Amino acid sequence: MAAAPGCTERDPGGDTDSDGDTGGPATAGTMTDGSMTDPATTAPTTVAPTTTDPTDGPTSDSEGTTDGPEPAQTVLIAGSNDADILFVIDNSVSMATRQAKLAAAMPAFVDALGSLRYRIGITTTDDGNPRCAEASTGPEHGELVLTSCLERVAAGEFEVPGVLEDVSAACTATCELGDAQLPIKPTATHASGGELAPRKWVEVDGLHTNLPDGVTPAQALQCFMPQGVTGCGFESHLDSMFRAIARTTDAGSPSNFGFLRPQASLTVVVFSDETDCSRQVDEIFTTNKVFWEDPDGVVPTSALCWNAGVRCDGPGPVFAGCAADNHDITGAVGVADEAAVLPSVTQYVAFLQAIEDDKRKLDPLAEVRMMMIAGVPPGYESHQAEIVYADAADPEVQNSFGIGFGCVDGDALGSVPPVREREVAEAFAVGDGRDIFSICEDDYSAALAAIASRIADQIRPACMPLCVADVDPNTAVLDPLCEVFEVDDAAQTRVGLLPCESLDDNWVVPAGVTACFAPLLDPDGSTPSPIDDMSSVCVDQGWNLEFLLLRSAPAPLGVTIEATCEVATNPAAQCPLL
Incomplete structure (x- = not known):
């Protein structure tokens, strides 16, 4: 999964339309998705990370923290690799x-x-x-x-x-x-x-x-x-x-x-x-x-x-x-x-x-x-x-x-x-x-x-475009409290994704599901494994969390990805580059 706030020198909206087209080019309409791996045959179920409740969103006790997390906020994590x-x-x-x-x-x-x-x-x-x-x-x-x-x-x-x-x-x-x-x-x-x-x-x-x-x-x-x-x-x-x-x-x-x-x-x-x-x-x-x-x-x-x-x-x-x-x-x-x-x-x-x-x-x-x-x-x-x-x-x-x-x-x-x-x-x-x-x-x-x-x-890493709260500042890296959801507006579903699993210093999709997310939270190589390293793009922009999305089957047509995280009340201290 790749996305991040960024800029383009071309007006993103444009001012063209296809009105008046009399048989030449027209809009392509709905497009399709694909994957290199065999599709899972199990039906999707509404699940969320085991540390959270998918219906209520993440909560935490801010005792012991220095930034006092605010209530969770939800943002779109867009783009792809x-x-x-x-x-x-x-x-x-x-x-x-x-x-x-x-x-x-x-x-x-x-x-x-x-x-x-x-x-x-x-x-x-x-x-x-x-x-x-x-x-x-x-x-x-x-x-x-x-x-x-x-x-x-x-x-x-x-x-x-x-x-x-x-x-x-x-x-x-x-x-x-x-x-x-x-x-x-x-x-x-x-x-x-x-x-x-x-x-x-x-x-x-x-x-x-x-x-x-x-x-x-x-x-x-x-x-x-x-x-x-x-x-x-x-x-x-x-x-x-x-x-x-x-x-x-x-x-x-x-x-x-x-x-x-x-x-x-x-x-x-x-x-x-x-x-x-x-x-x-x-x-x-x-x-x-x-x-x-x-x-x-x-x-x-x-x-x-x-x-x-x-x-x-x-x-x-x-x-x-x-x-x-x-x-x-x-x-x-x-x-x-x-x-x-x-x-x-x-x-x-x-x-x-x-x-x-x-x-x-x-x-x-x-x-x-x-x-x-x-x-x-x-x-x-x-x-x-x-x-x-x-x-x-x-x-x-x-x-x-x-x-x-x-x-x-x-x-x-x-x-x-x-x-x-x-x-x-x-x-x-x-x-x-x-x-x-x-x-x-x-x-x-x-x-x-x-x-x-x-x-x-054109590919951008999936920086979390908020300063995320550290619920345990006593550890070397960020301890976020987040959920990631796959949202299908047409079907009116919001499915919580499980965290990816680590295997031989690689993220893998857990058995029985077709998609997962991994939080990337190490900005400077503080942890022994590179698996959680953030991209330089997200670090340079001042964000303190990045997401990786993995799939083992084609993404459902038209779905978007949302992340819900507790955010820092003092972003100037926790995310000083913002």
Whole structure:
């Protein structure tokens, strides 16, 4: 369990909503939870720590204490140590080298995730398009995929369409495991009702994973990340993201259902060298040539995506800036969302904001973020470089993409600067740093380590946000009198949790229950065992108690955790740093 008072530089409430949505992104609705361990079959019972009465709350005799405890106070202990991570990977023809570098950087990504309990799901930017034959491209439409790239090599998905070129090294350079060596262990989710089944995601919970014994998360992800190069070249980053998340609440989606957990942070990582081409009107790809770079052309190029969704300031060839804008089928700009040929960026922002709002009912500091590895110059993430929006000097590049490259890598591969997807990422940025990294770097290890570190930074320890009374000041550390409850507002239940048990310097869930709590109360290593050590975050903030919550089964949907403790009447003496 992880939570603590903290701050974010983004307005936590936001001011977006999904009103007026006419069929594009909508709120994902109720989300589900899961766990790496077998669900307990016993029904929950209302229990509390043996030292307390669960109906009356804790009481104590203050005789012998120096701070004179006040009556107990109850506060929400919010947050978690869980992170859900969705990768949306471009699988079009230009991505072989980039996918190879993505796979090679997976060890750095996993290492930076540290002790998080995380899930990693993968989909592609291929949401289908009238110009892409589904029989050839096999669009995912947001479905999660978890297949070794060696299987894609065998299926010809690393052969450049129309060219006698094999780019399978994008897979084989780092992957040695086929699907036969990567069987996924069955796990349960809340949505499954306790049913164990292999899931289409990688899941890590401490020392436990859903991977085969002996296979590390980094090894598995090096095989799972490369998606081939036969996907549709009209990439739909935003709609693929939307569909992937929306399907997590759809029981008809066996790949996605149950992936998102309400108590987990959510991070979307978009990996692409082109701009978003999520569509709302099909005719602009077939009979309506308003947005084609060459109206006399037989087929449209990717420039259509730029022309239909972006408006730049100034006459060019170098523009003061470029921003997403709604265009209708005549080419008019600034139109209403329902008339736009590409779904409005505001719809996707509202979709993610609604998910964040739901999470903040459980944790007021919960975050949803979108990060990217895309066509920005190296150093963009740290404000050391800026995107230059300019028409391409090469007429072929201009005809292909409608704009010049945002960056060019050492292999002379160019990448289109992001606009629509960039604005969604910016809407959920935290702090001054940018969550967009250059796809033109020679090595993605630093970028992926930074992304993972930012995901890990969203996890906060569960500091008790009150100065708790010490009912026995004669001992070396705090002796609190607290109860912890699992509260289900929908079911109108408040279930007291038992304390966790200590086994070989580890906390474990007692037999017969599915959740427990452990008080962490040693701020400076005063006790011989590290099991009760507080985190530096809680200590530095001045709190004198922290909670750890352990589960052996999926958390019930929508539950919150409350702690009731006697608090100090003289917090200045007992918690001087507050």
